[in-house]
Amino acid sequence: MNKETLEKAALGFAVVTLISLAWFWTVQVGWVIETLEMAYG
């Protein structure tokens, strides 16, 4: 693959991954907060 294609692929992959990871960790932290609220009110 040429450099321009790889650069586009890198940026596309980065954007998709960053959005996915932000969603994933938001859900995980949300579950932890929910559990703590159930335990301690």
Next chain:
Amino acid sequence: MDLYPFFDWLDTSLLADISKAYGGVFAVVQMFHLLGISMLGGMVLVGDLRLLNIVMKDIPSEVVIENTHKWFNVALVIIVISGIFMSSAVALKLYYNTMFWAKMASLGAGVVFVYAIRRPLLKFDHDTIKPLTLRMMAITSILIWFTVAASGRWIGFS
């Protein structure tokens, strides 16, 4: 694709017999797994922080990336081999563990990212690559491997 048959086979394999029966062997393999993780994490951090122009500014980023990639490969092999052995001890439990699959998904994404995009792109002269692309790649790489390690650790608490 249902991977249950594979995990069912792994749970009753010779590897599982050894990992379940010999705690000492499991502990030694786990030590290598953790050593591999720290080595991989170190290589990722050094390489990506260099791309972000935060560390080793006096060394060309091509040199840093080339050297860290070699040891990244070694660390990845250690992690995968020791990880398969450790998984065999609790294969069916892992099959039903959400965090295990999060770890596998992020590991898969990390491997594809490194070998299909990051490595081929960084073989070009770094000065010819857009700074934004380099920064985005470095940040993405750090976050992917952080997720692999953190979700892996989370398996033990879920």
